[in-house]
Amino acid sequence: MNERILVVDDEKELADLVEVYLKNDGYTVYKCYNGMDALKCIETVELHLAILDIMLPDIDGLRICQKIREKFCFPVIMLTAKVEDGDKIMGLSIADDYITKPFNPLEMTARVKAQLRQYMRYSQPHNERSEYDIRGMTISKNSHKCILYGKEIQLTPTEFSILWYLSENQGKVVSTEELFEAVWGEKYLDNNNTVMAHIGRLREKMQERAKNPKFIKTVWGVGYTIEK
Template identity: 75%
Template sequence: MNEKILVVDDEKEIADLLDVYLKNDGYTVYKFYNGTDALACLKKTLPDLAILDVMLPDIDGFHICQKIRESYYFPVIMLTAKIADTDKIMGLTIGADDYITKPFNPLEVVARVKTQLRRFQRYNPAIGQPQEKNEFDIRGLIINKDSHRCTLFGKELSLTPIEFSLLWYLCEHQGRVVSSEELFEAVWKEKYLNSNNTVMAHIGRLREKMKEPAKNPKFIKTVWGVGYEIE
């Protein structure tokens, strides 16, 4: 199993309770008590399902759900003390898949999580990701997986298989910061070790071939201390 569940609730007792029950069922849980930290987590880790409280101290759950639906399709369960039909309708309208009101039985929440994941995995083989694409066109950078060709502003780039795979992975995860560890393990299919500069060296060669300025690249951005991103 080991699906990743994002839990956001400012009531620590509730968040901690869900954390315990979900982990006991084999899920990996990313737990937050505010919306800001939860949105920051989404840039680094893509969950398979989110459980969002509506009433948060900074950003409400409806806003987080809207931000998720701008890029992702994984299931969202709204969890709130609000019982008005208008709140339920709003949550479902902006893209939530289910709605649970407090107080609740944590076993029921786990059961609904399983139901949503099972339904989503059945109809969406590429879990949590937009539909699989064979070509990306990002501001003049065109990369095609089938032909294994890449052009920049109409000029073909001569890429090694490793360079192509790195660039494809970044394009496939456009808008998300990808860590060096994730890139290495996805492309080289080996365990990443600390102080491994392999990814950095290949990214440097990629930028040279793309004639990217080192200080302010237009395509492959460095997020210091985190990884790389194609915006």
């Protein structure tokens, strides 16, 4: 499949550079230098991933990401020159990854590949079970939605993938290493806090109590589980 990627950045030289690297890897690139053009592209092109600069001259990247989440579930990678932890947490609460400028283009393409592997894997139709109903939480692979007590929770594709994998393995303790490699499709490295950070955001969205969560429980020193 020839995946289609949207690149949005008002720094034309940077956007052009990202485009060159992505095209070299065989992707079709749609490039925009402002938010309005990006929104038009999102509505007219069937995209597989978006790379958004946070600081744009008209509509900021976070707002564009919010608009994407209203209709689509493809992954979003945020680009920003900001390095404060608050900005990073805010970006990742609605996006799937976060890259701080300046960055290595090869690292950027590696992250793109990882996000697309994950997205395509969970978007393809399968014959396996497509829905789980666990104590008031319904998660559907076909619709890519999670309904908690009758209300939909807005999850990023990464958050959905984590919750789906734990639901598939309900009753089993899934190690941090297994969860990372299943969702991100990469080798797990020691001292990687990525899974913990995403689990924390999932619990916030599910309004889970940190000390006694109903759904995603921590098994200290091992990993996570959704109990039967």
